[in-house]
Amino acid sequence: MVALKAGDVDRFLARPPADVPLILVYGPDVGLVSERASALVQAASGGTDDPFSLVKLDAGEVVSDPSRLIDEALTIPLFGGRRVVWVRDGAGKNLVPAVEPLLGQLDPANALVVIEAGDLKKGVGLRKKVEADRGAVAIPCYVDAERDLEKLIDGELRAAELSISREARMALMSLLGADRLASRGEVQKLCLYAHGRERIEVADVEAIIGDASAFAVDELIDAAALGDLKTLDHGLERLEAAGMRPDVLANMALRHFQFLARARAEVDRGVPANQVISQSRPPVFFKRQPAVSRQVMLWRASDLSRAGERLAAVVAEARKVPTLGAALVSDVLLILARVARQRARR
Numbered sequence: 508m509v510a511l512k513a514g515d516v517d518r519f520l521a522r523p524p525a526d527v528p529l530i531l532v533y534g535p536d537v538g539l540v541s542e543r544a545s546a547l548v549q550a551a552s553g554g555t556d557d558p559f560s561l562v563k564l565d566a567g568e569v570v571s572d573p574s575r576l577i578d579e580a581l582t583i584p585l586f587g588g589r590r591v592v593w594v595r596d597g598a599g600k601n602l603v604p605a606v607e608p609l610l611g612q613l614d615p616a617n618a619l620v621v622i623e624a625g626d627l628k629k630g631v632g633l634r635k636k637v638e639a640d641r642g643a644v645a646i647p648c649y650v651d652a653e654r655d656l657e658k659l660i661d662g663e664l665r666a667a668e669l670s671i672s673r674e675a676r677m678a679l680m681s682l683l684g685a686d687r688l689a690s691r692g693e694v695q696k697l698c699l700y701a702h703g704r705e706r707i708e709v710a711d712v713e714a715i716i717g718d719a720s721a722f723a724v725d726e727l728i729d730a731a732a733l734g735d736l737k738t739l740d741h742g743l744e745r746l747e748a749a750g751m752r753p754d755v756l757a758n759m760a761l762r763h764f765q766f767l768a769r770a771r772a773e774v775d776r777g778v779p780a781n782q783v784i785s786q787s788r789p790p791v792f793f794k795r796q797p798a799v800s801r802q803v804m805l806w807r808a809s810d811l812s813r814a815g816e817r818l819a820a821v822v823a824e825a826r827k828v829p830t831l832g833a834a835l836v837s838d839v840l841l842i843l844a845r846v847a848r849q850r851a852r853r
Contacts, residue, residue: 511645511646511647516543516647520543520546520547523547523550523551525615525616526615527619527642527643528609528613528614528615528618528619528620528642529606529610529613529619529620529622529637529643529644530619530620530643530644530646531624531633531634531637531643531644531645531646532547532622532624532648533623533624533626533634533648534626534648535625535626535649535758536648536649536650536651536687537598537625537688537752537755538687538689538690538691539649539651539686540598540624540648541623541688542687543646544622547619547621548591548621551591552591559584560584560588560590560591561591561593562590562591564576564579564593564594565594565596566594566596566597566598566602567600569594569602570600570605573604573608574605574608576592576594576605576620577608577609580592580609580613580620581613581618589617589618590618590619591619591620592618592619592621593621594620594621594622595623596623597622598623598626598754598826599625599827599828599829600624602624602633603632603633606620606622606636606637610637610640611640611641611642613642625826626823626826648687650758650762651683651687651690653680656690656789657680659683659687659694660676660679660694664694664698664707666698667698667701667702669698669705669707670705670707671706671707672707672708672709674708675708675711675712677793678709678792678793679694680789680790681789681791681792681795682725682792686755696715697712700714724751724756725792726738727739727742727743727756728759728760729795729798729799729802730742730844731760731841731843731844732802732805732843733798733801733802733805733851734844734845734847734849734850734851735844736841736848739840739841739844743837743840752832753825753832753833754822754826754829754832754836756836757821757822757825757835758822760840760843761815761818761819764815765815767799767803767806767811768811768812770783770784770787771803771807771808771811772808774803774804775808780803780804781796784796784803802847805847805850806847807850814843814846817839817842817843821835821836821839
């Protein structure tokens with residue numbers, strides 16, 4: 508079965524078909540991958556955590572012992588029913604040897620295997636194997652677009668019985684989107700902060716998310732794009748101490764430089780930089796707009812293209828070799844900062 512289209516994913520998650528024995532959940536948004544895989548497991552297991560019917564495997568275990576996966580999937584639960592096997596944290600790991608023996612062999616009435624994976628290219632490796640199998644399903648998880656963020660915010664506000672001003676919504680949206688779980692956590696924290704009131708205002712967003720990782724990451728990426736080596740070095744230390752995943756950070760930097768490339772193309776067509784930034788969607792946080800406008804004017808289109816290529820390569824390498832992720836990401840951001848500083852001197 509081919510990968511589900513974006514419009515079909517929510518319907519599939521709401522009512523997962525009982526005739527599907529294997530589901531691959533993959534994509535660059537690690538939090539969304541985890542959230543969707545968890546929802547599938549909850550639906551299939553009925554919300555129970557019975558170790559006889561629900562088995563949770565780390566992808567590292569599966570890689571080291573590929574036969575473990577099929578053994579678990581074919582084991583009949585002690586008290587009957589459907590066995591659910593959840594393979595977690597599969598980003599950057601080669602799961603093909605373990606998954607290939609499962610394809611076409613599982614009875615969906617007896618077993619369901621849910622696999623979390625990272626950003627997989629079309630027509631290659633695990634994604635190719637799963638999409639070519641008639642009984643399996645592949646669910647893509649890409650970074651939230653503006654409509655997705657609106658839906659997430661509205662859902663959490665509804666649950667908390669709160670409303671939000673237009674200005675506060677725009678400010679909040681500018682700080683979300685890199686990771687679904689992180690975004691949901693920030694909105695829930697904001698709702699908790701505003702508990703007892705009717706509406707969330709801009710001051711609430713600034714107060715409660717002011718020290719959050721979204722601000723810290725934006726500050727760090729801006730420092731790289733502006734050539735501010737001192738701020739960049741300090742920001743890298745802060746995020747590493749906070750446990751920020753290097754591949755997530757690199758992916759956020761990649762998205763920002765891709766945005767700068769699009770904005771620069773508009774500027775080269777004669778549109779003022781501040782107009783491009785103020786009208787961008789999703790919106791750039793208003794306090795950040797002057798810095799981003801300076802970045803657009805500082806970087807040439809050819810430089811931005813090369814920066815995007817280097818960041819994309821680092822994202823892939825950081826996922827492939829997590830132990831080197833911090834060093835790889837720090838190195839590429841420092842290189843970009845030095846380029847920006849040279850351009851500024853000109």
